[in-house]
Amino acid sequence: MDDPLFFNPTLHSNLASSFASIHKACITTAPYTIATFLPPLDDTRLVNWWEDRLKEAADGRRKIIIQMAPNTTTGKPELAGYVMLLMPVTETGPFRGTVEKLLVSPEHRRKGIAKRVMMRLEEIAREEKRTLLLLDTETGSPAEVIYPKLGYIEVGKIPDYGISPLDGSLKAGTFFYKNLLSSDKKT
Structure with missing residues (x-):
């Protein structure tokens, strides 16, 4: 498997429907990820939402890391997973970034993709001088187990946070x- 890629709007803008497809699959396939939308899902709405995220990436407000992998049937490269770094504009916290939408296609899970894209996200965050990363996930989800393994420290839990x-x-x-x-000091 090739290294994760930094989303390039010129090369990858045709992937909006692939982003939406993985997003949909993660919401509708066990373990049923809480990820912005609730079923029944409208494909057009999901694609439009992703097109807006891709525009934010083109504007430099958001960084997206993608992992391509061979399709399990055809062997052709396809989008297998991704994660986003939101870089809010704030004078009081220009060093903060928010990790969003770490999603891996159900067909490509358990191949280390989540770890690979997160490691690349952290490299990009450093390049962007975003040294404090924040994120949230559903309590009890598989992602809750992944983040501590990647060095993320739990702050706490909020009950009744998502549907x-x-x-x-x-x-x-x-x-x-x-x-x-x-x-960085520990390594």
Whole structure:
């Protein structure tokens, strides 16, 4: 598998429907990720949402890291997973970044893609002088286990934080951070 790529609007803008497809699959396939939308999902709405994110990447407000992998049937390269770094404009926290939408296609899970794209995201965050990374995930989700393995520190949990796409129940959210300057000193 090739290294994760930094999303290039010129080369990758044709991937909007692939981003949306993975997003949809993660919401509708066990373990039913809480990720912005609830079923029933409208493909056009998802693609439009991703087109807006891709515009933010083209404007430099957001960085997207993608992992391509061979399709399990055809062997042709396809989008297998991704993660985004939101870089909010703030004078009081120009060093902060928010990790968003770490999603891996169900067909490509358990291949180390989440770790690979997160490592690349951290490289890009350093280049962008974003040294304090923040993120949240559903409490009890597989992602909650991944982040501490990558050096993220749990801050706490908020009950009833998000609506489950599986049954509409309220689920707790777990919040994490990672100080890249501190983790650089440990390596």
